[in-house]
Amino acid sequence: MKNKYLLACLLPLLVLVAARLPYAPDPLPFRYPEGWPAPVYAFDKNPLTREGVALGRRLFYDPVLSGDSSISCSNCHLSYTAFTHVDHALSHGIGDSIGLRNSATLVNLAWSRSFMWDGAANHLDVQALAPISDPDEMGENFAHVVKKVQRSRAYRGLFYQAFGDSNATGQHLLQALAQFQLTFVSANARYDRVMRGEAGAAFSEQEQKGYALFRTHCGSCHQEPLFTSGDFARNGLPPDSLLKDMGRMRITGNPEDSLKFKIPTLRNIEFSYPYMHDGRFSSLQQVLRHYAQRIPLSPDERTDLMAFLLTLSDKEFLFNPNLSYPRK
Amino acid sequence: MQSLIFLWICRSVAVPPAAEKEIHIRFRPVFQEQTLVLGQSYELKGQPVRIETLRFYVSQIALIRKGKTVWQEANSYHLVDLAEDTSLFFGLTLPSAIKYDSLHFTLGIDSLTHVSGAMGGDLDPSKGMYWAWQSGYINFKLEGSSPLSTARGHGFQYHLGGYMPPYASARSISLRVPKAEQWTIRVNVGDFLAHTDLAEAHTLMSPGARASALSDRAAAIFSCDEK
Numbered sequence: 001m002k003n004k005y006l007l008a009c010l011l012p013l014l015v016l017v018a019a020r021l022p023y024a025p026d027p028l029p030f031r032y033p034e035g036w037p038a039p040v041y042a043f044d045k046n047p048l049t050r051e052g053v054a055l056g057r058r059l060f061y062d063p064v065l066s067g068d069s070s071i072s073c074s075n076c077h078l079s080y081t082a083f084t085h086v087d088h089a090l091s092h093g094i095g096d097s098i099g100l101r102n103s104a105t106l107v108n109l110a111w112s113r114s115f116m117w118d119g120a121a122n123h124l125d126v127q128a129l130a131p132i133s134d135p136d137e138m139g140e141n142f143a144h145v146v147k148k149v150q151r152s153r154a155y156r157g158l159f160y161q162a163f164g165d166s167n168a169t170g171q172h173l174l175q176a177l178a179q180f181q182l183t184f185v186s187a188n189a190r191y192d193r194v195m196r197g198e199a200g201a202a203f204s205e206q207e208q209k210g211y212a213l214f215r216t217h218c219g220s221c222h223q224e225p226l227f228t229s230g231d232f233a234r235n236g237l238p239p240d241s242l243l244k245d246m247g248r249m250r251i252t253g254n255p256e257d258s259l260k261f262k263i264p265t266l267r268n269i270e271f272s273y274p275y276m277h278d279g280r281f282s283s284l285q286q287v288l289r290h291y292a293q294r295i296p297l298s299p300d301e302r303t304d305l306m307a308f309l310l311t312l313s314d315k316e317f318l319f320n321p322n323l324s325y326p327r328k
Numbered sequence: 329m330q331s332l333i334f335l336w337i338c339r340s341v342a343v344p345p346a347a348e349k350e351i352h353i354r355f356r357p358v359f360q361e362q363t364l365v366l367g368q369s370y371e372l373k374g375q376p377v378r379i380e381t382l383r384f385y386v387s388q389i390a391l392i393r394k395g396k397t398v399w400q401e402a403n404s405y406h407l408v409d410l411a412e413d414t415s416l417f418f419g420l421t422l423p424s425a426i427k428y429d430s431l432h433f434t435l436g437i438d439s440l441t442h443v444s445g446a447m448g449g450d451l452d453p454s455k456g457m458y459w460a461w462q463s464g465y466i467n468f469k470l471e472g473s474s475p476l477s478t479a480r481g482h483g484f485q486y487h488l489g490g491y492m493p494p495y496a497s498a499r500s501i502s503l504r505v506p507k508a509e510q511w512t513i514r515v516n517v518g519d520f521l522a523h524t525d526l527a528e529a530h531t532l533m534s535p536g537a538r539a540s541a542l543s544d545r546a547a548a549i550f551s552c553d554e555k
Contacts, residue, residue, distance in 0.1 A: 045445060122463040127444035129453055133460030143454040170454030174446035251462055252492070253536055 002247045023164035025049035030110065033187045033196070036225055039110035041124060041182060048182060051162040056180025057326050058158065059173065064148050065132055067139035068094050073131070073177075076103040079323045082268035083107060083184060089279030093137035100136070100245055102279035105272045107186045107265055109315070113230050117261045117277045118248050124178045146170050185269050186317035187225075194311070195225070203311065209301075210308025217295045218305075221263045227312065232260040236294060240278055247277070270313045284309060350426040350521070352510040353389075353431075355408050355416045357382055366410055372521050377474035379477040379517055382410040383457060384546075385437050385450075389420065391428035392502065398428055407450035407457060431505045435547050436467025436498030442491040464489050464535065467498055468546045470517065476526040481483040484526055488543045490535020497539050499547035506553070516549045 027047040030039065046052075059065065060073045075092045077083040083106035085091040091103040101117050101173075109124055121127035131137040132145060149155050149168040160166035162176055193201035203211060214222075223229045232248045239245060239259060248257035260275045275281040281290065288302045297305065317323075357364035359379070386408055389401040399422060409415045424461070441489045442464055446453060457466045468488040477484045490497045505511045523545055532538055 042445065055367060120462045122443050123445040126453060126458070126463050129458065129460040130462075142458075142460065169448055170452040171446045171448040174453065178446070206333045253495070 005126055008044050023160065025051045025162060028053060029132075032110070032185055033192065033225070036187070037111065040113055041110040041178075043110075043182075046125065046178060048179050049162065051158070052176050052179040053183055054149050054326070055155075055158045055162040056176035056178065057323075058155075059149075060180050061325050064152075065128075065140065065145055066094050066264075067141075070094050071138060073128070074325070076131070076137070079320070080271075080318055082186075082272040082318065084272045086271070086273055089274050089282075091137075092223065093131075093134065094139045097139070099134065099137040100243055101277050102274060104262075105265065105268065106181055106186050107267055108226055109184060110182050111226050112229070114262065118251050119232060119262055120251050124181060125174045128174055128177050142170060146173060149173060169226075184317075184323060186314040188316040189267065189314040190311040191308075192225070192314070204305050204307065206307040207311055208304065210304035213297070213301055213305050214308050217291075217297070218248065218266075222266050227266040228263045231263055233263050234259045237276060237280070237290070240247070240280070243278060245278065266309060268310050268314055268318060270310050273316060334443070347424045348421050350419045350421055350509070352417060352419050352447050354510060354512045355386075355515055356512050357410050357416075357515045357517060360516065364515075364517055370518065371487050372474060372518065373476060375475050377472060377476070379470070379472040380412075381469055381471035382515070383466075384408055384435060384516060385457065385465065386435065387437055387441075387498075387524075388432075388434040388435050390431050390432040391422070391426065392430040393428045397432070397462065399423070399426055404449075405441075405447075405450050407455055410465075429504060430502050431511065431552065432500065432502045434498050435501055435550070436489070436543070437465040437491070438498060439491040439496060459487075459489065461534075467543065470520065470546075472521060474521075474526055477530040478514055478527045479530040484530040485533065486524075486542060486546075487532075487533045488539050488546060490539050493536065495537060495540045497535065497543040499543050501547050503550065503552040511552055514551045514553070516551070519549045520545055 026049055028050050030043060030048055032039065059323060060077075063072045065072060071094055074092075076085040078085065085103040089102060091099050091101070093099060104115075104117060112124065115121035115124060115127040116130060121130055129142055132140050132142055146168055149159075155168060156166040156196045159168045159172060159176075163172045165172065194203055221229055221231070221233055234247075237259070246258050248260040248262075249255065251257075269275075269284065273282060273284075275284070275287050281287045284306060285302075288297065288305060291297070292302060329342060332352075359377075360375065362370065362371075364379060364382070366376060366380060369378055371377070384407075386406045387404055389404045389406075390397050391399040406418060441447065441451065449464040451465075458464070459466060466487045468486070470486045470545040471484065471518060473481065473483045475482050488497055503513065524542070528540065529542075532542060
């Protein structure tokens with residue numbers, strides 16, 4: 001009886017204490033392999049924290065970001081397929097609308113200097129504004145997204161824990177999304193283990209030959225260890241007569257940038273089909289046949305190259321439970 | 329050396345600790361000689377014209393004396409929005425001894441801020457002054473309608489922005505200011521439209537040569553009464 005009385009007295013006190021939990025986010029060090037270049041992302045302006053990443057993860061998987069609350073970021077960026085939209089040449093958004101391009105893979109973004117196939121976004125933080133606002137993607141007004149999130153009681157607590165302000169702002173929402181995406185680090189493919197000289201990790205003879213071919217013919221654009229130089233290039237694809245996509249020129253207005261697209265990473269390429277900015281190739285064989293028009297590669301060499309490309313699959317990354325849908 | 333010490337002592341005794349004073353800047357949007365009110369009709373080239381939106385960024389505020397910068401506002405970013413009375417008016421806290429003859433500011437946002445990720449406060453991308461499809465702030469936004477416009481619904485929309493050379497569209501503005509404690513800066517939207525052909529150019533929402541040229545025009549509509 002006495003205990004119950006005590007509890008009744010303490011309960012409101014506990015609630016009060018809980019409501020005034022200090023804002024003390026847990027810093028999360030950004031880890032990447034030795035020998036890799038330094039990340040480009042300015043972590044000092046948006047330091048990774050456990051709470052920030054958790055909030056970003058929740059937002060990434062929340063359809064509240066779309067106009068009719070039907071799709072989330074993960075609809076076109078699925079963790080199990082290297083964060084891209086497989087099986088669809090052009091990614092589709094709300095109301096069955098079809099976009100202009102194949103969704104990009106999201107991996108090792110801390111090293112990216114620009115985002116999207118045409119480099120339309122100059123910073124990871126502001127990249128999310130493009131798909132949120134595009135009528136063929138999430139079809140929503142960003143100010144309205146912020147309002148919807150502000151109305152959610154659950155988000156109030158999460159924003160407070162992450163940023164010390166329970167009222168969501170556009171800045172914090174974007175920074176949280178960036179924090180989660182920065183954790184998409186793929187550096188544990190068999191290729192990586194071979195490069196690190198780990199015990200038991202080795203290329204087969206065919207993969208080794210493929211690696212040599214890769215370094216000769218592909219490595220200047222698909223630079224190791226990120227497998228992209230981050231630049232824009234014209235790779236000889238004729239423009240699609242319906243899409244009339246001019247690529248990088250759409251952003252710079254410079255005719256020299258016509259038909260140039262961002263060089264994509266080849267990491268997890270086995271899982272990120274279909275290929276090219278408009279998803280016109282459904283298999284890697286088709287991709288290699290396209291390049292064989294300009295690069296002398298015999299059918300045997302193409303097979304060797306393919307064997308090497310498959311060593312870039314990072315199952316640990318693809319099936320990382322910390323990156324998938326946040327189950328409570 | 330001794331005279332220096334003497335001077336230092338004189339200074340510390342004679343000059344009281346630097347006090348501060350407040351100067352107020354008030355933006356006064358006008359249509360030629362009339363105060364601009366959203367939704368109200370004005371006359372442009374013999375036709376009616378209405379303004380629905382006027383918003384712009386004022387940043388990097390500084391005070392100049394004889395061509396030299398004598399004071400700069402810290403974290404100087406202001407979104408001025410005719411629909412928000414409180415945004416038209418703000419104070420600057422200055423050292424009271426400061427002398428100046430001109431006010432300097434940027435109409436728009438500098439390129440470094442443009443490439444530094446998601447910002448807060450007036451720079452928050454949810455303020456409706458950030459392009460989504462391509463990274464970049466809208467420096468100056470003017471929307472309205474007039475029969476002079478050949479667009480659907482006779483509307484016109486000028487979203488001026490772009491930070492990449494050669495079409496960077498933020499503009500530096502220098503205005504001589506009075507010795508008063510309040511400076512009123514006129515923003516003559518009528519002047520902007522008087523020099524714009526609404527039949528030919530009624531919609532602009534991307535960076536480029538046109539945005540750059542119209543930004544020159546937008547910068548020219550700011551003036552300060554020296555009285």
